[in-house]
Amino acid sequence: MNMPALTGYREADRTTVMHLSDFLRFAPLQLIKRNDTPWQSADARKLLHSHRSPVYMGLIDSFYTNQAKAIIGFSENNTVDNDSISLVFNGSRILDKMNINQPMPARELSLDTGLNLLILFADNYGKVPPNTARLNVNLADKKFALDFTTPENLSATFIVAKIFYYPDKVPNDIKELITGRQISEKINQRKTILIDSITVKASEITLAIWDDAIEDGDSISLQINNEIYFPGIAVKKKPRFLQVKLYPGENKIIFIADNLGSIAPNTSILEIIDGKRRKSYMIDTNFGQNNAIKIIYELGGGL
Numbered sequence: 001m002n003m004p005a006l007t008g009y010r011e012a013d014r015t016t017v018m019h020l021s022d023f024l025r026f027a028p029l030q031l032i033k034r035n036d037t038p039w040q041s042a043d044a045r046k047l048l049h050s051h052r053s054p055v056y057m058g059l060i061d062s063f064y065t066n067q068a069k070a071i072i073g074f075s076e077n078n079t080v081d082n083d084s085i086s087l088v089f090n091g092s093r094i095l096d097k098m099n100i101n102q103p104m105p106a107r108e109l110s111l112d113t114g115l116n117l118l119i120l121f122a123d124n125y126g127k128v129p130p131n132t133a134r135l136n137v138n139l140a141d142k143k144f145a146l147d148f149t150t151p152e153n154l155s156a157t158f159i160v161a162k163i164f165y166y167p168d169k170v171p172n173d174i175k176e177l178i179t180g181r182q183i184s185e186k187i188n189q190r191k192t193i194l195i196d197s198i199t200v201k202a203s204e205i206t207l208a209i210w211d212d213a214i215e216d217g218d219s220i221s222l223q224i225n226n227e228i229y230f231p232g233i234a235v236k237k238k239p240r241f242l243q244v245k246l247y248p249g250e251n252k253i254i255f256i257a258d259n260l261g262s263i264a265p266n267t268s269i270l271e272i273i274d275g276k277r278r279k280s281y282m283i284d285t286n287f288g289q290n291n292a293i294k295i296i297y298e299l300g301g302g303l
Helices: 011-026 042-048 172-189
Strands: 063-065 069-074 084-089 092-099 107-110 114-122 134-138 143-147 158-165 191-200 204-210 219-224 228-234 240-245 249-257 266-274 277-285 289-297
Touching (some): 172 219, 172 249, 191 266, 219 266, 228 240, 249 277, 277 289
Antiparallel strands (some): 069 134, 084 092, 084 114, 114 158, 134 143, 204 240, 219 228, 219 249
């Protein structure tokens, strides 16, 4: 992660911060692998199981596909900065310290059934940080990128993508399970901000979601009580209405950004409709932040 701006520190600490920053930037530090003994630390589990930590550690959201092949290639990079990268796929080194300014034709990777791991390493930061490599991955039914120039990866040394391959058509119940896992991963890897807690009198409410500004391609997903999912809701001028059944007592709805549209962040208007009563909220999410609302169903309660 990047160091915070100097103004974010107490004045008494700023001189120390400047010296530490210069040391990390200019000192001839080198990390050397001494042996094959795994790192014995509780933090190692956080790296392998990112849902255990609220901190982003280079493991991006999982991808699920029934396409047997993945096409990879680098975006054009015009910066002559001597950045180099290595690429590992399922334990095999595909590229080793390749200069990203060298042309690399697109190539095809054959996926194994089940979990596949694609890891992009930044071998250096060239003359000017960050490493500017961007690896594009095309799974036919979806596309994504491993990109060291995004804010969360500016100081990263690696980015990991988990690709799950199912050779046959995935049954609906498995699709629902996969969707739930994808949404849950995003929730666990991001900070969730509670924007309100309300009480309603009905066992079923209606959620209306729309964009009251510029329709810019925003899409959000919802998780309700850790068990019901509404994936990929397009936020448009015309409201989308969702019926939600509530348990007696506390219910929790979490709103997750699928993308940032063409104008960041991902914003929408949410209106909770309880009979004739309505209450509206601005939903403001991004790749680091979810929104949540607690809804308490009580007989005789109300908005």
